[in-house]
Amino acid sequence: MRKSQFPWILAIFGVTAFVVGGIPVLVIAIVFVAVIYLLSLRVHPRIRHGRCGGTGEHRGAVFTWTHRRCGRCNGGRLIRWGAGRWGSEPIRNEYRRTAEARATARRNGTWR
Numbered sequence: 341m342r343k344s345q346f347p348w349i350l351a352i353f354g355v356t357a358f359v360v361g362g363i364p365v366l367v368i369a370i371v372f373v374a375v376i377y378l379l380s381l382r383v384h385p386r387i388r389h390g391r392c393g394g395t396g397e398h399r400g401a402v403f404t405w406t407h408r409r410c411g412r413c414n415g416g417r418l419i420r421w422g423a424g425r426w427g428s429e430p431i432r433n434e435y436r437r438t439a440e441a442r443a444t445a446r447r448n449g450t451w452r
């Protein structure tokens with residue numbers, strides 16, 4: 341996660357909750373944020389892969405117009421780590437399937 345993407349609003353929310361009501365309100369705030377996170381995993385289960393900038397390509401350093409496929413994502417897109425665990429069932433299945441396919445391709449050297 342890049343620094344600019346850190347959800348600062350959640351940190352501010354947590355600090356404010358603690359200042360206003362101490363530990364009990366902070367606990368309520370954490371539960372509230374957890375529910376929001378789980379809903380977010382349902383509504384927005386996908387992300388761009390950061391390492392390849394969401395392009396799905398790794399550019400050559402010398403012949404710069406060339407590229408190979410990124411072996412860590414699917415065409416620049418990934419399913420969120422949390423969605424692979426707590427998302428809807430089709431998303432969890434897709435997460436597992438694509439992760440296995442990438443691992444197999446890397447093992448066999450067929451991912452480039």
Ligand SMILES: [Zn+2]
Pocket residue numbers: 389390391392393394395396397410411412413414416417
């Ligand atoms: Zn990638």
